[in-house]
Every structure is written in C-alpha cells, then in structure tokens.
Amino acid sequence: xxxxxxxxxxxxxxxxxxxxxxxxxxxxxxxxxxxxxxxxxxxxxxxxxxxxxxxxxxxxxxxxxxxxxxxxxxxxxxxxxxxxxxxxxxxxxxxxxxxxxxxxxxxxxxx
Amino acid sequence: xxxxxxxxxxxxxxxxxxxxxxxxxxxxxxxxxxxxxxxxxxxxxxxxxxxxxxxxxxxxxxxxxxxxxxxxxxxxxxxxxxxxxxxxxxxxxxxxxxxxxxxxxxxxxxx
Amino acid sequence: xxxxxxxxxxxxxxxxxxxxxxxxxxxxxxxxxxxxxxxxxxxxxxxxxxxxxxxxxxxxxxxxxxxxxxxxxxxxxxxxxxxxxxxxxxxxxxxxxxxxxxxxxxxxxxx
Amino acid sequence: xxxxxxxxxxxxxxxxxxxxxxxxxxxxxxxxxxxxxxxxxxxxxxxxxxxxxxxxxxxxxxxxxxxxxxxxxxxxxxxxxxxxxxxxxxxxxxxxxxxxxxxxxxxxxxx
Amino acid sequence: xxxxxxxxxxxxxxxxxxxxxxxxxxxxxxxxxxxxxxxxxxxxxxxxxxxxxxxxxxxxxxxxxxxxxxxxxxxxxxxxxxxxxxxxxxxxxxxxxxxxxxxxxxxxxxx
Amino acid sequence: xxxxxxxxxxxxxxxxxxxxxxxxxxxxxxxxxxxxxxxxxxxxxxxxxxxxxxxxxxxxxxxxxxxxxxxxxxxxxxxxxxxxxxxxxxxxxxxxxxxxxxxxxxxxxxx
Numbered sequence: 302x303x304x305x306x307x308x309x310x311x312x313x314x315x316x317x318x319x320x321x322x323x324x325x326x327x328x329x330x331x332x333x334x335x336x337x338x339x340x341x342x343x344x345x346x347x348x349x350x351x352x353x354x355x356x357x358x359x360x361x362x363x364x365x366x367x368x369x370x371x372x373x374x375x376x377x378x379x380x381x382x383x384x385x386x387x388x389x390x391x392x393x394x395x396x397x398x399x400x401x402x403x404x405x406x407x408x409x410x411x412x
Numbered sequence: 413x414x415x416x417x418x419x420x421x422x423x424x425x426x427x428x429x430x431x432x433x434x435x436x437x438x439x440x441x442x443x444x445x446x447x448x449x450x451x452x453x454x455x456x457x458x459x460x461x462x463x464x465x466x467x468x469x470x471x472x473x474x475x476x477x478x479x480x481x482x483x484x485x486x487x488x489x490x491x492x493x494x495x496x497x498x499x500x501x502x503x504x505x506x507x508x509x510x511x512x513x514x515x516x517x518x519x520x521x522x523x
Numbered sequence: 524x525x526x527x528x529x530x531x532x533x534x535x536x537x538x539x540x541x542x543x544x545x546x547x548x549x550x551x552x553x554x555x556x557x558x559x560x561x562x563x564x565x566x567x568x569x570x571x572x573x574x575x576x577x578x579x580x581x582x583x584x585x586x587x588x589x590x591x592x593x594x595x596x597x598x599x600x601x602x603x604x605x606x607x608x609x610x611x612x613x614x615x616x617x618x619x620x621x622x623x624x625x626x627x628x629x630x631x632x633x634x
Numbered sequence: 635x636x637x638x639x640x641x642x643x644x645x646x647x648x649x650x651x652x653x654x655x656x657x658x659x660x661x662x663x664x665x666x667x668x669x670x671x672x673x674x675x676x677x678x679x680x681x682x683x684x685x686x687x688x689x690x691x692x693x694x695x696x697x698x699x700x701x702x703x704x705x706x707x708x709x710x711x712x713x714x715x716x717x718x719x720x721x722x723x724x725x726x727x728x729x730x731x732x733x734x735x736x737x738x739x740x741x742x743x744x745x
Numbered sequence: 746x747x748x749x750x751x752x753x754x755x756x757x758x759x760x761x762x763x764x765x766x767x768x769x770x771x772x773x774x775x776x777x778x779x780x781x782x783x784x785x786x787x788x789x790x791x792x793x794x795x796x797x798x799x800x801x802x803x804x805x806x807x808x809x810x811x812x813x814x815x816x817x818x819x820x821x822x823x824x825x826x827x828x829x830x831x832x833x834x835x836x837x838x839x840x841x842x843x844x845x846x847x848x849x850x851x852x853x854x855x856x
Numbered sequence: 857x858x859x860x861x862x863x864x865x866x867x868x869x870x871x872x873x874x875x876x877x878x879x880x881x882x883x884x885x886x887x888x889x890x891x892x893x894x895x896x897x898x899x900x901x902x903x904x905x906x907x908x909x910x911x912x913x914x915x916x917x918x919x920x921x922x923x924x925x926x927x928x929x930x931x932x933x934x935x936x937x938x939x940x941x942x943x944x945x946x947x948x949x950x951x952x953x954x955x956x957x958x959x960x961x962x963x964x965x966x967x
Contacts, residue, residue: 305899305910309830314804314909316811318828320770320847326431344860354869355860357579360425361486362930365587367427368482368490369928371812375805375917379812379825381490383518384429386420403431407827416566416577425576437764455527465536466527468690471758472819473597476698478760479815479823484591486584492823494851495762497753514764531719536690538697540717542659542736548875582869583930589871590926590934593701597694601701601714603934605962606873608864625875629716638788638799642941647798647915649922651939653881653958677749687758688749695819702817704923708806708916712923712936740938801912809920 307376316376322407329402329410336395346391356389363387367402378408418487427487433518440513440521447506457502467500474498478513489519529598538598544629551624551632558617568613578611585609589624600630640709649709655740662735662743669728679724689722696720700735711741751820760820766851773846773854780839790835800833807831811846822852862931871931877962884957884965891950901946911944918942922957933963 309315337345345355367385371377383403390397402410420426448456456466478496482488494514501508513521531537559567567577589607593599605625612619624632642648670678678688700718704710716736723730735743753759781789789799811829815821827847834841846854864870892900900910922940926932938958945952957965 305896307913308909312909313832314801314808314913315831316808316826316829318847320827320849341860354579354582354863354867357425357576358583358862358869358930360576361580361583362928364425364427365483365486365930366928369924372809373917373921373924373928375809375913375920378827379490379823381492381517381825382427383431383489385427387426388424403429405431406825416563418580419576423576425580452527465530465534465690465693468687468758469529469536469597469694471687472691472694473595475758475760476597476816476819477595480591480595484584484588486580486587490823492825492850493760494764494822496760498759499757514762516764535721536693536697537720538700538715538718540736542716542738579869586869586871587927587930594698597698600716601712601934603714603936603961604871605875605933607871609870610868625873627875628714638785640802641798645798646943647802647912647919648942649919649937649940651958653938653960674749687752687756691751691758691819695817698819699817702813705920706806706810706813708802708809708920711938712934714936739936798912798915801909802916804909805913805916 314376316378319378319407324406326405327403327409331400333398334395335398342391342395345396359389360387363398363400367400380404380408380410381406382410425487427489430489430518435517437516438514438520442511444509445506446509453502453506456507470500471498474509474511478511491515491519491521492517493521536598538600541600541629546628548627549625549631553622555620556617557620564613564617567618581611582609585620585622589622602626602630602632603628604632647709649711652711652740657739659738660736660742664733666731667728668731675724675728678729692722693720696731696733700733713737713741713743714739715743758820760822763822763851768850770849771847771853775844777842778839779842786835786839789840803833804831807842807844811844824848824852824854825850826854869931871933874933874962879961881960882958882964886955888953889950890953897946897950900951914944915942918953918955922955935959935963935965936961937965 306317307314364385364387366373367382371379381404383405384401385403386401388399390399404410417428418425475496475498477484478493482490492515494516495512496514497512499510501510515521528539529536586607586609588595589604593601603626605627606623607625608623610621612621626632639650640647697718697720699706700715704712714737716738717734718736719734721732723732737743750761751758808829808831810817811826815823825848827849828845829847830845832843834843848854861872862869919940919942921928922937926934936959938960939956940958941956943954945954959965
C-alpha cells in the first residue's frame with residue numbers, strides 16, 4: 302500500500318469514483334466478542350431459553366445498522382445490500398458475534 | 413405457506429438473500445381509509461378548494477415515508493423506488509388513500 | 524373545531540409554536556389489529572412459543588419507529604420520548620397491537 | 635473573534651460543551667432568493683393559484699430539513715425546535731424565501 | 746417548458762416514474778460562495794495551514810449531505826452515487842465551493 | 857443484578873420509563889484501539905503531519921455517530937447531547953481512540 306485511496310492527491314477526503322467498475326458479488330464477514338460478567342450472562346441465557354427478546358433485539362439492531370453504514374461511514378458509497386445475517390454464540394466468557402453482509406455491485410461491503 | 417421466510421431454521425430474523433434473483437418490474441398498491449368527523453372533514457374540503465396545504469403535506473409525507481421503508485421495516489432490503497404516487501379521494505365519511513410504489517430490482521415493494 | 528392549527532391564516536403548513544407552553548406529562552395509546560390467515564397465524568404462534576423472533580422484531584420495529592415520528596410526520600415537533608411499549612395479543616382472527624408512548628414536554632405525543 | 639469555537643486548542647473539531655449554559659429563547663431567521671426563468675415562474679404562479687403542490691412541497695421540505703440540521707451540520711447539537719415557518723414571496727425575478735426557527739434551550743438555532 | 750414534471754395533471758406532487766428509462770452516466774456540478782469577514786477568513790487560513798479541521802469538517806459534511814439528498818428533496822428518487830468530491834478555494838472575499846456528484850442510473854443527480 | 861431492566865416481566869423489550877427521573881449531569885467515556893499495519897500507520901502519520909483529512913474524517917464520523925445513537929441502539933432514549941469530543945493518539949501499534957459524550961437529563965449516555 303502506497304496511498305490511501307479515500308484521499309485525493311492533496312490529502313482531501315472524497316467518495317472514490319466507482320463509476321467505471323463492473324458489478325461483482327461481494328461478501329463481508331465481521332466477528333466480535335462481548336465479554337460480560339457471569340450474572341449478566343446468566344440472565345441472557347435464561348431469557349433466551351425462556352422467551353425474552355435480548356438476542357432478538359441485538360440481531361435486529363445489527364441488521365438495521367448494516368443498512369445505515371453509508372450514514373455512519375462518511376466516505377462509504379450507498380450500497381444495495383442483498384442479505385444480512387447476524388449470529389450469536391453464547392460462550393463461557395460472553396457472546397461471540399458473527400455478521401455477514403452480501404451485495405452485488407461496483408463497490409464492496411468490505412470497505 | 414409452511415415457513416416464515418424472514419426467519420432462518422433456528423427462528424432467527426435475517427435479511428433474506430436476494431443475490432441470486434434477477435431484476436423484475438414490481439408494483440405495490442396499498443389502500444387505506446381515514447374516518448374523521450364532519451367538522452374536520454369540512455375544513456379539509458374548504459382548505460383544499462382554496463389554497464391550503466392539508467393534502468399536499470400528507471402527500472409529501474407519504475412519498476418521503478415510502479423512501480424510508482428500509483429504515484422502518486427491519487428486515488426490508490434497500491429498494492431503489494422508480495416511482496411513488498399518493499392519491500386522496502374525499503368521501504362523505506372521510507378520506508380514501510391509495511398509494512402506488514414501483515421498483516425494478518431483485519426484491520419487491522410488496523414485502 | 525373551527526380551524527386547523529397546523530396551517531397559518533393563509534392555509535400554509537407550519538410547525539406550530541410551542542415555545543410558550545409549559546411542560547406537562549403526556550401519554551398516547553394507539554391500538555391496531557392485523558388480520559392474517561390461519562396458516563400464517565399458526566406459524567407466528569408456533570415460533571413464539573419456541574424461540575423465534577417474529578414478535579420481537581415487530582416490537583423493536585415499533586419502538587424504533589416511535590423515535591422516528593418527527594422524521595415521518597412533517598409538522599411534528601422533535602419529541603423527547605420518556606418511554607415506549609408495544610404489546611401484542613394473539614387472537615383467533617390475528618394479532619392485536621397496543622402501543623404506548625410517554626413524554627414530558629411542551630407538546631404531546633398525541634399529535 | 636480570535637478563535638474558532640468549534641475547534642479545540644489543537645485544531646480538532648468538537649461539539650462544544652453547552653452543559654453549563656442556561657436555557658434562553660432563541661430565534662433564527664434566514665432569507666434566500668431563487669432566481670428562475672419567466673416560463674418556470676409562470677408555471678409556479680399558475681399552479682399556486684389553482685391547486686398545485688409546488689410551494690407546499692417546498693415548504694414541507696424546508697420544515698423537515700430544519701429538523702434534520704443536526705444530521706447535516708456535523709458539530710451542531712441536537713436541538714428541540716419549538717416552531718418552524720417557511721414563507722415564499724413570488725417576485726418578478728423569482729421567489730424570495732424566509733425561514734424562521736425558534737427554540738428554547740442552551741444552544742442556539744443561529745449556529 | 747410547458748409543464749412541471751414533478752406534478753401530475755391535477756397539480757399533485759409525485760415521484761416521477763423512471764422505470765422505463767435506461768441507465769446513463771450522469772454528473773452534476775454545483776458551485777457556491779461563502780462570503781465571510783477578514784477575521785474569520787484569516788482563522789480558516791491559519792488553521793488550514795497548520796493542522797485544523799475546518800475545511801475537512803465542511804468537506805465531510807458536504808459528502809454526507811450528498812448521500813442524504815433523497816431524504817431532503819421530497820420528490821427526489823433514491824440515487825446510487827458513484828462518487829462525490831467537494832473542493833474549496835480560499836479567495837480574498839471568502840471561500841469558493843465546488844461540489845461534483847456522479848451516478849450511473851435511470852435518473853440524474855442534476856434534479 | 858437480578859434482572860435486565862430493558863425487558864418487562866414477560867421478557868419483552870421496551871424503552872424503560874424515565875419520566876419520573878430528575879435531570880442530572882452525565883458523562884460517558886469510551887476507549888478503543890485500532891491495530892493496523894506499519895505501512896498504513898505510516899500513511900496516517902504522514903498525512904496527518906502534512907494536510908490530509910484522515911483523522912479529521914474519523915473524528916467527524918464519531919461525533920455524528922454519537923448523535924445517531926438512538927437510531928442505532930433500539931431501546932436507547934432520545935438524548936440531548938451537550939458535548940462530544942473524540943481524541944486519537946497515534947501509538948506504535950496503531951491508534952488509540954477516546955470518545956467523551958456529555959448530557960444533562962433524566963437518562964444517561966452510559967446506557
């Protein structure tokens with residue numbers, strides 16, 4: 302890497318021109334971990350197995366936030382997401398999160 | 413119908429993958445009725461025939477809200493609307509509303 | 524009612540001045556019914572009792588939409604909601620929805 | 635003026651702290667002119683006197699945009715607008731616009 | 746020009762149907778001037794040459810606002826921008842701004 | 857902790873009622889680290905010392921995202937932020953970020 306593509310030659314921020322790029326299928330996968338105490342984790346587990354909305358709310362939040370990425374990342378292009386999935390795995394130390402977003406277009410979800 | 417397509421096999425919400433679907437032209441029509449009292453309805457009528465903004469504001473609100481659908485319906489894909497029209501018909505009992513939204517793409521406005 | 528308060532004397536839309544009104548506690552309750560076929564309703568019931576996200580997604584959608592009201596209703600003031608609750612009751616004919624929004628301020632959630 | 639208040643001492647952008655300021659009533663008035671050709675202006679006039687939505691749409695756009703100011707101006711605080719009015723005057727050379735926004739709070743609409 | 750295309754035959758606002766239009770490459774260029782006093786202009790100059798964020802914040806604001814155009818202009822279609830650039834030139838009397846937005850699609854950025 | 861306050865007794869998500877809470881001053885501080893390779897880090901350093909927008913864009917993104925929190929965190933109340941600051945420290949291994957948000961109100965930025 303010898304330059305930052307989101308800056309022009311004068312160092313000014315810009316939304317990079319993708320007009321000449323052709324459509325390809327793109328997939329981004331992001332993983333994260335939320336480490337929480339045993340008391341809170343027990344509550345999440347318990348609520349999950351019974352009826353509570355804890356992980357459902359978090360999953361919806363993730364899916365809706367994925368659609369808002371161009372509103373949050375200043376130089377990100379508008380993106381037509383073709384699918385978004387958010388998975389949670391309860392571990393001993395907390396919660397593992399994996400999010401997958403797909404699009405077909407001239408710019409990637411991997412930005 | 414034997415399954416809810418917006419849930420995966422574990423019952424988790426997801427934005428369904430439409431990456432493999434081809435573009436088709438799609439049209440959604442929704443109708444609704446607003447029943448209001450005679451006094452309010454008279455005011456709407458009167459203002460309409462003179463110069464007031466009552467129905468114009470409502471029409472703009474409907475068109476702008478149509479563009480915000482993916483922000484409001486959590487599992488809805490981003491949609492490139494190609495047209496939106498909102499019609500009002502003043503009836504004796506209130507106002508009949510018909511909204512029509514069109515798109516060409518892999519997912520429908522009918523969701 | 525002899526006038527529409529959201530129009531000025533010329534019939535022009537405006538966001539009504541509430542600068543001189545004092546803070547009061549306000550509560551709005553809205554009810555609606557979604558009538559759906561037995562097959563779909565059975566799926567909602569089944570998923571609910573097991574682990575699925577159907578009603579949780581709908582509840583989150585309702586709460587987030589409540590916060591977006593000033594973005595959707597053109598002449599609505601910004602509102603500092605102090606609570607939002609959305610309840611679903613599964614009936615034989617479909618789903619009954621009750622939403623309650625509270626605020627303390629110079630303008631109401633009842634607009 | 636000897637400094638730009640929206641930069642800290644290192645020149646970094648920040649949302650200025652208004653936590654210690656007390657509430658006052660604030661009013662901002664902005665005026666602008668749209669100069670358009672006679673043909674277009676005649677259409678605006680004609681539609682206005684009959685029934686069309688031209689100026690009503692523009693008025694609603696102005697009111698809704700006022701509510702979105704903190705989304706558009708990066709260092710602007712959230713603002714609880716207490717009123718917004720947008721007036722148009724048709725002149726020979728085009729349209730004069732006056733917008734007035736009011737708020738009561740620790741930061742102004744005049745930013 | 747003999748009609749306003751964003752109104753239907755009854756003068757009602759609508760989002761014009763572009764479903765039958767084919768994709769073309771489109772470019773919009775807008776220029777504006779901000780006239781400010783010498784004291785403020787000196788501060789902008791000084792901060793710019795050192796390290797401050799003044800013009801960077803303005804540039805980001807312009808790029809993000811370009812993505813929000815369909816949220817601000819009621820009858821504007823959703824647009825997949827392929828690039829946005831915002832340039833500032835410091836003049837004696839203030840700042841000249843040139844913004845360029847590109848898209849490939851059935852409707853233009855020139856609306 | 858014996859319960860999750862953002863769920864009601866049936867496990868349903870809700871926006872907790874803060875109507876009875878009085879205003880207090882609240883401050884939230886969050887820290888994070890972005891670990892990036894030496895080549896990218898050198899570019900960030902170099903651009904920073906010359907004139908580029910890298911950290912300015914990131915800072916603006918952080919400030920604007922802070923204002924969007926209620927749009928992103930489903931059960932978060934609307935919050936009137938009184939200040940937001942985002943600081944970056946370039947370290948050998950990457951960038952350390954510290955963000956501080958303040959509000960005066962019945963609910964906290966610490967949610």
